[in-house]
Amino acid sequence: MYLPLVAGVDGSEPSLRAVDWAADEAALHGVSLLVLYGALWERYEGSALARELGKPFARVEAEDILRAAAERARRRRPDLLVTTETVPDEAEHGLVCAGRNASMIVVGNRGRSGVADRLLGSVSRTVAAASDCPVVVLRGNHDDRAVAGRHGRIIVGLGDAPTSVLQFAFTEARLRRVPLTVVRAWRCPAHETVDHPLLTGEPARLYEERAAKELEAALEYAPSDIAVRRRTAEGPARSVLPAASSGADLMVIGRRAHGRLGRVAHSVLHRSACPVVVVPEQR
Structure with missing residues (x-):
């Protein structure tokens, strides 16, 4: 059984470009693509409060981001199997955990909190340091292509x-x-x-x-x-x-x-x- 390739997204442009790159790489290796979003809404608000108030904004945001990222990957690689997952944790921890059963992780060099393209974000730095599988950090002008x-x-x-x-x-x-x-x-x-x-x-x-x-x-x-x-x-x-x-x-x-x-x-x-x-x- 081939392990999936994991792409971390947060809605930022670098992370969506990472989805493009990850889709190419997954197709190249003949594996599926898992698009992952790390969110803490479940941990902080709890399931009981969520039921009382309806879906919190954070969850709506996560679902929208994942849907857009998955559609982007499918348009790019129509034959690619794409799945999505929201984990109730920090993005870096969720990605490191996912990497235990992944062939590769792809992340942008910075996320929504990034201030300049030349700087390395905390998520990409942490995942690259701790993952059990290879981690691709998308630096430079890669034209959104892995090939x-x-x-x-x-x-x-x-x-x-x-x-x-x-x-x-x-x-x-x-x-x-x-x-x-x-x-x-x-x-x-x-x-x-x-x-x-x-x-x-x-x-x-x-x-x-x-x-x-x-x-x-x-x-x-x-x-x-x-x-x-x-x-x-x-x-x-x-x-x-x-x-x-x-x-x-x-x-x-x-x-x-x-x-x-x-x-x-x-x-x-x-x-x-x-x-x-x-x-x-x-x-």
Whole structure:
């Protein structure tokens, strides 16, 4: 049985654009789409009070938002199975719970409380940090499409535990029929100088060679049906990867399975010029 893809909505334009992207992605993977809205009206007002006063405004609003989002997804992908759900909880908690039985979660980078497109909303940040499944945060100008992007390229940042993130990136590249660029950032530590006895005057070259070897080792068993490009780049990964995102349709990064975003993931989510997928390590 294939797990559904989940899209979080709150009625904001970024969240409705996320529904477009999620519909494409669900169709691409051959799974259903669950559109989810987090609302607290049941918790605060209670079912007895709701019966006395009729449906509260918050519930009417939730139903309207979900109906509009579902219709939007069905118009975009007529053959896609679309369901909706309202959860009586904060949006971030509802999405994280839904992610336990989902193939992927798609959210906008900010919601109705957002003040600027460059800022990352609390919901997207929390879900990306805590979800058990990959989370797509829609950064940049993605033209509301998960496929047929302008650049025709996926970039993956190679960290210290690459298995989960690489497998995800391979799958996405294969489905989209685009090449995959794997980036390994490297740095020459500030305390290393040409006077170091082990470096014989060429510290930068040695660190770059080490990064290239790590890249080759990680890609030793890369699928033969995918065009994989290798790239090493000098600098901290939190700067290298956002810079590389300007030439990609999708950026894939990893996240350690402890419920927190590291410095690299945090920086990429704030600065990427394209949608970002945060893939948790396999436990």
